[in-house]
Amino acid sequence: MTARSVLTFGEPLVAMVPSHPGAYCEGSPLTPYAAGAELNTAVGLVRLGVEAAFAAAVGQDPWGQLLIRQARAEGIDVRWVQESEAPTALLFKQWSGLQQATSVYYYRSTSPMAQGLWDVRPLAREVAAGRYRWVHATGITWMLGAQAREAADDLLDAARTGGSTVSFDVNIRYKLADKPAWRSLVDHVLPRLDWFFLGDEEAMALFGTKAADAVERAARGLGFLGQGVVVKWGAEGAQVSEGGRLTQVPACPVPRVVDTVGAGDGFNAGFIAGLMEGWPIEQAARLGAVVGAYAVTRVGDHTGYPSRAEALAELKGTEGVWR
Incomplete structure (x- = not known):
């Protein structure tokens, strides 16, 4: 593992996804998929040709093994994925109502990371020694419990010591905490970040605004000293504010949206990968938009993420034939 690598950390889950829309009913078939915001970003990165490691704790059960196998199959370094007797976190997804809206139901309160069964001390030493060029996290980890919050803080502190670029996507989940708690978390982490991601x-x-430059001004008033802020607008594209310099990119159109879950994590992967390549902000954001667009074309959080060749072909405006 070299200093070109990205480290992501956070709780992975197995998503149980129905084979057809509608409310659950007896006998509805379900397919398990690897999921979790930070794992999604790691998958997106390696598909784009960026070395990535993933750190987490999973159960010593079939679901934990599924997560490890799928991450390893993607080419992710899983040396920092610990196994525990506690059960792996699960989520169930369904599409229901006239608009076929996505609903997610979590079963994670007894997971290893929620119970504090996650020892990050060996990893923190590696991070502090400068083994990773970039470290990416989301606010979800801090909301799993007091011990997970302490571990996440330790990893961010180690990243600062080791000279890693640090990015953070707030990734609000109101089933974990209310809005004041999320705002308090943002205030807590902002001084440690180089890049701050959030949705509109x-x-x-x-x-109180979705304008990236206004968010950046507010963040800097709260102690943010980093490089910039990224606000993802979904179907409207995204804005990046870097020291008040505003860059806006459009969304990449898709013929049919299947599932929007994982699109934001894919954008993060594309943006990080672009900056790791030394690309200008606009080009990195456009790569993020391409990965996010691919994400919504398939069921599963990261199933639709493109390869590097596919993403670059889309960026160049070529259609390509993939066999």
């Missing part, structure tokens, strides 16, 4: 609805909830 999260920006409105936390800062």
